[in-house]
Amino acid sequence: MAEQDVTELVKRLEEASHLKKHGKATKITCSIFDRPDVKLDSWKFNEWDYGKSKRVLPCSARGLFIQNADSEPRIVTRGYDKFFNIDEVQRTSWRSIQDNTEGPYEITVKENGCIILIGGLEDGTVVVCSKHSTGPRDDINRNHSQAGQQFLEQQLKEKNLGLKDLGRYLYEANCTAIAEYCDDTFEEHILEYNRDNAGLYLHGLNYNTVGFSTFPMAKVAEFANAWGFKHIDYFTTEDSSSLKTFLTECEKAGHYNNQEIEGFVIRCKDKSTGGTFFFKYKFKEPYLMYRQWREVTREYISTKQRVFRYRSHNYITNKYMDFVIPLLDRDPKLADDFMNGKGIIKLRKLFLEDYGMSGLEILNLDKIKELEEAENHVENVIDENTKFLLVTIATIGCGKSTVSLTLNELFPESWGLVVNDNITSNKTDYIKSALQLFKDGKQFVLADKNNHQFRERAAVFEWINQYRDSYIPYNCNLQVIALCFVDEVSPEMRALTIDRVMKRGDNHQSIKSESDDQQKVLKIMQGFMNRFQPFLPSKDPDNKFDFHIQLEVGKNSSLKNTITVLKELQRNYGDVIPSIPDDSIVHQAFERALNYKPTITKIIKGGNKIDKKQHKPVYFSANVIDTDLLLQHVRKTIETHASEYPSLLKSLDSTPFKDALHITLYHKSQIRSVGIKAKQMWAKYLDRYKEYLSKENNSEATKNIIATEDSVSFKLRDLIWDKHVILATVSLLDDTHPIVMPDGTHLDHLTCLNKVPHITLALFSNEKTAKYSGELAKEVYEFGIQESDTDTGMISLGTTDNLQFSGKVCINL
Template identity: 35%
Template structure:
């Protein structure tokens, strides 16, 4: 009896233990309770094994505090939306979850004027909170590109060890997870399919399938791990059959090179390279080679050795990304080094080809680049088929190899020598509206630095725009700097100006002087600028308070204003952007421009006395030209209703609330960035009146004319 009881007791204990164990083992894979670091999965322990004297390197888990900070960051992004921040919406195909991609202007990163330095950020809303789904690196810069990446700053502001990681030459791919074991694969700012082209994210996911299959893993397992640990895998897609960049890869080395795993936190928190490499091997990714150096001198010595060799492991490389931490806060800090030989020269040849195909004059830095320009210009004429897919990043290597073969046949030696550079001219382009103070500012700059000052308001005639551009190009040939004095408040004006200059000159940098219109309401800006127009009285060529329409004209400019946006193909051609406040007086804005131009143009800053004297001189400025504006009614092409809201966001909200509506075309337009900036509903167009129009259309036109 006692024996039977003992056996029964043991059986019950074993059974209870078994049930407890299987309960843990079969726990819902989507359980999110480990967000504060408890119950970390076995995977992270396995992936953090190292061959150091320690058994493992600990990864700080995402805490509740991190989640709160992420929610606060995303709330700030929403507050900044439409100003310095752009948001695109994507629907994750498998899960149906809506994800938001956030973009900032490239020039704002340098000045730390963005809500986050993260470059590549996707978020989602969940339970009235916001969470980060994809988190890229903080924007990092080349040596000497910004103050923080000057060697003397790196020596004093960072601490070892320094992880020197090879910079693979491809495009960025982010991988993360959602509840339900759904994998998320994106490019820097986009996900899903692209209209008329294979998207980077799609190709990235295809490669992910191959890598995981190779080691017997699944996307569901990876998604589960990444979501539980609130992490983003950061990889480089290198596949020359899909897209060529600058340096070729052997076919057996195509794929995703895993170079980082970031926690999905507001501040950048990234895994050490040793753990990332182990993780890459376990999950089938291509690992990225890295070297650990203890001091800045060791880093410099190492990169100089590779520079002399021009290759690493018998292949040319783009350069290195150096990962370290700041002395003051222990924050992760990255900077990069790119090699001239051969990477930057080959990249210059690619850009020369693109410029030649676009009928622009490219800038040349290397001795061989001038010869390449002549050769490729001729080849475009005689063998146009070679370049049919160049715009799709195909044929880059083939064209370059043909040129290298041409050099070899001539007996020329491939040299990386640079040529003496022509003087780089500077074109300053204002972007603002009436009354911002652009002419007053430019009068001062012209006197201080002997820049040519071309005023659009001084040019009269039907072909004023052509003459304006001609005068700018002519002045650039004889002056180091030219001031293109015009509002340039819409993208079309900026586009035609940039094209006119770049089709004529290669040695010009274009600097935007940007009066920020996003941080103030239109009413605030009008109040500030209209006072200036009244105050200046008759001291203007065209718009004075005597013109009864001056307020309407000012409002037209304000309503038409299109902010600078580095994410479009026009504004991203500005080499630098100097941002000004509409409310500032001319002296304050002049100081800002001088301080920001100083490191660009490398001039000696004028003394306070000289600045004061110039400001006093221009206070007596009187225009010498008079131009009639506003009295002649403009030719009307159509009557319509202008939509003063963001159409893309409006439609996104609509489709979210009406999931049964077919939104396929809209999503393709969003993903292809095909939705423009300004929208209206046309009520009637002048073309409808040209050929025997019905009476009701004539009457309708007349009614709108009266309105």
């Protein structure tokens, strides 16, 4: 490894760490287990920065650890360059694979665990890393690198091999061993790894160089044999055509060698550079079916509410829920373990055993296929009855309205258009209006809105699930397609879109660049661009789209984007677009779109109206009655683990617990985010406490809290904290009817709207508000505590006391 190359790399990484957003590098300095005197710098970039054709990163390695950065820098461990699923980005489309890569194509089975990087120092010390950290940590309850090292030590001991022998070998060879740690006793994923097949599955040996260079699989297999690693199945094919045939046939079968697998990783060469090129081919099934079962179970445990319509596998998922709900309701520990990532596979296996089939048998059984097809959630047959919802993802001035109007002008009989800026009522009318057009006979509907953030895209699917049955026949296939106008917000794009908006003047529903102050318009546009979150097809909620089309923003791009949409729909859906109109017809439609004049001026109005003679509540809460007793038991739990988590004690020394504690039952902001049922619930709260809200009864103008006579009983569940906050999640004694009147009667129409009821105990920084507590609690209960990409250092501790506490229902103004 050329020292000057690594020195230059460190210099470029440090420069990138000072960038504000795009291409920003993040450095985390770590100690290692056996040599606390040795410090390694772990480097990473934001997820959306990898793989951008217009952005050149100093290094695209996922997992990069550098020693002696200030003097004689050396790469100690290096992961693979970030690689993508088939069709996830342009260069992993089959056309690009065929045109731009060459064999031999090494096909390796993709195991389902957590990645472990293993390197060595000059003295033979072995360095074991997870993707972005290594060494002791007191801010997590599951240390992947430590678990990986412990298993490595065990496997070497079984072969009578020394840890330092491995460390010296890796140091002298200047390479990193890359393994998948699969062990359900440590952490469950989707596929099962019991004691018989748990272990470190070696799947790569990378040279510790700035550029990506890796050993052939034959050498990897030799290394695995020599050092006691488990093998990754692999084989080779010479051409991309036979490769594609093999992969598609395996996916149709849903397995490889009669084993459920996640998919394959393919290694080949880039024709133009001769460099190594990786891509993956992930199976949709049964992996997605199992993942859906896991997520709907978590949702049920969190909310105690069951849904009956799912995005796929509707019939069998309902059978699964019929089976597991009684088990979860009878056994709170089963539910608690599930939310902490334990017993997920066990619960799935119990269902499969009861049903008498394996996951593969369920997917392949003709009768099940017929039932699923009848409910239109597995087969997804594309025919004349299929409906297509095209959802735009953009920022202001990208041309989304022009493209949408042009497409609508081309096919006025079969295409419909909903422009969000024309909607002046409820936010949900954006999707309800689109669904109404399907009901009116349209096959394609364009839903024109920026949808520039993940939460907005998530809301699209929430509203579809909530309202589709009222507008679309139950057996109708709905394909939801993303039209992605923006890949990244570049300086060029900023300048171009601002210029467009200024030139169109007042020809817009809400942004009047001619009448309004120019600085106001610029501030609005900059806000949208700064908040923009790129489309990530492998992440929720963007992975819920059935298909996405990548468009461009440039001079005269709208006409080109219109053609791109039609061609991509034709390529992916065949006969639904039998032919693309002649250029002259497209141009005429485009001109009509450019001449469009909006007839509506959008004015933002307030939401729920409350009588002026009443106080206006912001949220309803259960305020803890005996705060001292509750905090006494919180401190007891923390002190029990004081030696494990000294960072928490340090934080609490400088930031004491809050004096007043409460559980938020319902915040006004949830009216918009949760949906129609939440709006109805808000009305019920207002009705229940209307006497308290009367200004005649509570006339003090400065009063911020009104205490009622109703109460809520609860128990502490878990303590969760990170660098920003510490909170306690709670179990309400009656999840569905938690509020009790003075006579002991439960109110059967009022519930807690938070999926994970909790109490914010203290805020450690000014960067976050109390709202962040709810987001953190939900994240932990949905995904568990892991060494996540964000390295937030979350910790969760279960409380051991079984004390019951009470809170007084209060109205917060």
